[in-house]
Amino acid sequence: MAVLVARGLPDRAVELYRGAIARGVEPDCYTLSTILGACRDLETGQEIHRVAAARACDRDAVVGTALVAMYGRCKRIDEAKRAFDRIQGKNVVSWNAILAAYAEAGLDAGVLELLDSIDVVPDVLVFSKALAACASLGDLAVGRRLHDWIVVQELESETTVENGLISMYARCGSWDRAKAVFARRARDDPVSWNAIISAAARFNQLDLVLDLLREMSGDGVGAGEITFTSVLHACAHAGVAVEGVEIFKLVEEFGCEAIPDHFHCLIDLFGRLGMMEEAEALIDGMPFEPDLVAWTSLAGACKLHRDLDRAARCAENVAALNTRISGPFVLLCSIWNDPDEEILS
Structure with a gap:
């Protein structure tokens, strides 16, 4: 199972696990932690959680951390926190898992609240998540305390932490500090x-x-x-x-x-701001053949700003590319199938 998970075949790993259970094999903590790493759906994860709890494996740091990560992937933060609280002997990996769950759910304040109760020495990943939360909240005071802590832990020179500090100070409007870190x-x-x-x-x-x-x-x-x-x-x-x-x-x-990516960024920028003529003119003036990304970006802006005429031109150009990728066509069709579009009613 571990090999299948490592090779990016989680469904095969779950299938193998179910087959072993059907044959009466009793899973140990290692097996449960491995298969939890393969879980991508809540129902399977909860099923394995019940097995782990019945064997008291859910209190094990490895299994408990895997449960936290699984619930985090499924955006079930309350369950992730309960699983975290049951872990005996939490380690830095356990803390990273719960902080990641909160961060990925956009609960930046929760990340900082958790950090107040951390009882292990934080590592680079912990500090990176905390700095990102400070940046998102614009909390300079907490960010500065984190910076002091980072200096004590001698992690300031770590690239991930350094860039996190720069972004945090920039987001908080403290450019002098951002430049000092950068220097x-x-x-x-x-x-x-x-x-x-x-x-x-x-x-x-x-x-x-x-x-x-x-x-x-x-x-x-x-x-x-x-x-x-x-x-x-x-x-x-x-x-x-x-x-x-x-x-x-x-x-x-x-x-x-x-390069095309530079044009794509500018097309996206114009599209977000409703500068539709500028976006289309940029595509028409590209020094190379406009690609699917360019036209799809413009199509997305057409949908956002209800620009049907321009969307029709996007459709013609996408069709001319003879692509088999369905995404752009689905997007374009959705523009004309929008029930809120009064023009088409």
Whole structure:
């Protein structure tokens, strides 16, 4: 079963488990923890939970942690917390599992509340989740306390933690602290450069983006395709059109060649803001054949903004690509099948 789970065949693993149970095999804690890792549906997970509880395995740290992770995947946070509370001898993996469950459910305040009661030494993953929660809540006070804790644990130089600190301070509007953390990183690490540049773009700090891009280039790291994709993606999600366009113009200035992903980000940005003419014009002006991603992005914007004429042109262009991928066609059909669309009623 462990091999099947490791190879990404959870259904086969569950099938093997059921076959073993039908033959009268008594599962041990190791077997139960393994099969819980394969569970992708609540019903199967609850079935295995009952077996674990009957054998008192649910209090075992490994099995209990697997139960927490399973309930987290199923978005059953109350059950995840109950399973967590029953674990005897919680370890850092157990804490990571419950924090991940809360974080993935968007319960950022819950992440920080849990952290107040943690009774193990936090690791990089724990701090990363906590910093992300602080960033989401904009809680600078807690973020600074976390930073102090991170320094004590000597984890500040870990790339994941470092980038989490940069993002947290940026999200809280504390740019001096974000830049101070960034200043301590390795000058040749493009991941850290991308972290602070993307954060600056996300929060409309265009001048800082430009300064950082030039500083990055001056340090010999070079702002490559991935950097610009990251920054443009951040602009799209922040809905900052002026900044997005300005950064898009910088691609060639910094010696890079615009790639489809750069155009996709800008199309997405225009579409989110209802700038439909600009989005379509960008597609028409691409220096290469517009692909399925470009037209699907525009189609999504057409659905959002009820632009039926433009959606019809999207449909024609998607059809011309002769793709067998059904997603774009389903999306396009949904535009005309929308019961709330008065134009079509």
